[in-house]
Amino acid sequence: MSDTVTTSPVLSITGLSKRFGGTQALRDVDLNIAQGEIHALVGPNGSGKSTLIKILAGYHQADAGAEARLDGEPFELGSDHDRLRFVHQELGLVGELSAMDNLALSRGFARSRLGNIRWREQEHRTVELVHRFGLDIDVRRPLVDATPVQRTVVAIAAALQGWEADQGLLVLDEPTAVLPPGEVGKLLDIVREVRRGGASVLYVSHRLDEIFQVADRVTVIRGGRRIATRPVQGLTPQSLASLMAGEATERSAERPKVSATSRSGESALEARELTGGPLRGLGFSLARGELLGIAGLAGSGHDVLPYVVTGAWPGDVQGQLRCPARSPEWSDASRAARLGIPLVPGDRAAHGVIADFSVAENLTLPLLSRLRTGRRLLDGRHEAALVDDWVERVGIRTAGRDAPITTLSGGNQQKVVMARCLALEPEVLVLCEPTAGVDIATRLQLYDLIKEQAAQGLGVIVSSSDVGDLLALCTRVLVLRDGQVVREIAGEAITEPTLVHAMEGTE
Numbered sequence: 001m002s003d004t005v006t007t008s009p010v011l012s013i014t015g016l017s018k019r020f021g022g023t024q025a026l027r028d029v030d031l032n033i034a035q036g037e038i039h040a041l042v043g044p045n046g047s048g049k050s051t052l053i054k055i056l057a058g059y060h061q062a063d064a065g066a067e068a069r070l071d072g073e074p075f076e077l078g079s080d081h082d083r084l085r086f087v088h089q090e091l092g093l094v095g096e097l098s099a100m101d102n103l104a105l106s107r108g109f110a111r112s113r114l115g116n117i118r119w120r121e122q123e124h125r126t127v128e129l130v131h132r133f134g135l136d137i138d139v140r141r142p143l144v145d146a147t148p149v150q151r152t153v154v155a156i157a158a159a160l161q162g163w164e165a166d167q168g169l170l171v172l173d174e175p176t177a178v179l180p181p182g183e184v185g186k187l188l189d190i191v192r193e194v195r196r197g198g199a200s201v202l203y204v205s206h207r208l209d210e211i212f213q214v215a216d217r218v219t220v221i222r223g224g225r226r227i228a229t230r231p232v233q234g235l236t237p238q239s240l241a242s243l244m245a246g247e248a249t250e251r252s253a254e255r256p257k258v259s260a261t262s263r264s265g266e267s268a269l270e271a272r273e274l275t276g277g278p279l280r281g282l283g284f285s286l287a288r289g290e291l292l293g294i295a296g297l298a299g300s301g302h303d304v305l306p307y308v309v310t311g312a313w314p315g316d317v318q319g320q321l322r323c324p325a326r327s328p329e330w331s332d333a334s335r336a337a338r339l340g341i342p343l344v345p346g347d348r349a350a351h352g353v354i355a356d357f358s359v360a361e362n363l364t365l366p367l368l369s370r371l372r373t374g375r376r377l378l379d380g381r382h383e384a385a386l387v388d389d390w391v392e393r394v395g396i397r398t399a400g401r402d403a404p405i406t407t408l409s410g411g412n413q414q415k416v417v418m419a420r421c422l423a424l425e426p427e428v429l430v431l432c433e434p435t436a437g438v439d440i441a442t443r444l445q446l447y448d449l450i451k452e453q454a455a456q457g458l459g460v461i462v463s464s465s466d467v468g469d470l471l472a473l474c475t476r477v478l479v480l481r482d483g484q485v486v487r488e489i490a491g492e493a494i495t496e497p498t499l500v501h502a503m504e505g506t507e
């Protein structure tokens with residue numbers, strides 16, 4: 001299939017390359033985005049997607065030889081241009097401020113000729129922008145009170161401000177990475193609405209189903225090279241997955257089996273009367289070797305529970321926890337950190353990795369005491385061997401164990417966090433959004449690794465807004481609403497419709 005575009009491209013790039021030291025992140029990539037199309041950009045972890053977006057946004061400079069045109073005019077990659085707008089994964093919003101203030105932050109307040117802020121006009125402008133997307137929020141309330149999808153819509157509205165004919169290019173970098181399933185559809189509607197207004201969209205995502213729902217064409221990159229640009233209509237999920245991963249992903253994840261240790265019923269973690277954040281008197285029991293899912297819509301508390309049971313929740317917590325392998329006694333949930341349960345956090349950038357540290361340092365940080373020799377010095381050889389072993393077991397793609405963690409792609413950083421937790425050889429592991437930003441091949445690898453550990457007795461709690469994770473990993477799922485368990489679904493009864501209905505309360 002040809003990749004020529006039928007209308008004049010809003011953006012065209014040719015010969016884009018980027019080398020970071022020994023890593024060739026992009027090699028001679030061409031990209032054409034047609035006027036008014038939604039163009040998806042996909043590729044496995046480390047394929048170069050973020051590098052491409054960061055060059056467009058001016059964070060990195062392209063290597064010599066690249067040429068670009070915007071609206072047909074020569075355009076210096078990375079330069080500020082009104083026709084090019086971005087919504088990055090972290091959204092760039094200030095939670096303590098209202099939607100109105102956030103919009104003003106990105107494009108300035110409405111002002112009178114004397115320079116005074118025209119509050120009414122500013123409010124009216126904000127309401128108009130967010131209403132266009134069917135968002136009914138109080139634009140004067142702080143955004144911390146908004147749901148994830150509402151915040152994403154505010155970020156999109158902020159990016160689109162001032163575009164009269166909407167004829168520029170909006171770049172959306174994984175906008176649905178941590179949205180609950182019920183909200184992904186709403187966001188896709190909004191992306192279509194942006195296109196209806198005349199704008200083009202460059203849409204980066206790992207979720208292939210979304211690409212089939214929303215995109216007109218897709219460009220696949222792998223190993224820094226453009227592999228193909230195709231109309232989505234001519235593709236199937238299998239053919240797109242094969243383009244992305246080469247040979248590796250023809251198989252899909254097998255349904256998990258209840259492990260023998262899980263059947264033995266010995267408990268790994270028990271919780272009673274947990275209260276904290278949105279949680280209201282929640283209790284559960286996790287068996288050794290069990291893969292227990294926690295599901296729910298935004299505000300249900302499903303994404304707070306992982307932080308509460310690992311002692312990482314910053315607010316007040318009440319209730320009790322018990323890890324029988326450590327002690328038969330119940331302990332106060334406000335001291336949960338003492339139980340030493342590792343957490344793979346949902347927000348990798350804020351809580352997962354230490355940006356200034358290397359891959360090795362990030363991996364061994366919680367293990368330091370074990371790596372000390374009798375003379376209380378760090379045993380470098382032992383550390384190196386341990387790091388190399390985990391890099392291989394988890395399949396971390398890095399220039400070396402001493403590479404700064406920030407030079408790894410998002411998916412590979414996630415693998416470092418997972419390896420760090422597993423290297424502690426815990427009884428219980430808590431995962432929050434374990435596959436956000438992770439490509440399908442890596443996702444299957446992580447699923448296998450987690451199931452393998454569960455088969456050896458590890459009790460795992462998986463909180464995910466991606467139903468795919470729950471289906472592939474869990475033998476039992478607790479569905480939360482308003483901070484309480486409203487439904488327990490086990491074994492074969494765990495299906496996508498059952499989960500979604502239970503979360504939405506429409507069963």
Ligand SMILES: Nc1ncnc2c1ncn2[C@@H]1O[C@H](COP(=O)(O)OP(=O)(O)OP(=O)(O)O)[C@@H](O)[C@H]1O
Nearest residue numbers: 020025045046047048049050051407408409410411
């Ligand atoms: N600042 C940097 N310094 C050195 N290497 C880098 C840097 N940024 C990216 N890389 C390397 O360039 C390659 C492409 O990374 P990039 O982050 O663009 O991938 P990606 O497709 O966005 O991956 P993911 O889906 O995991 O986020 C990787 O091998 C990565 O390690």
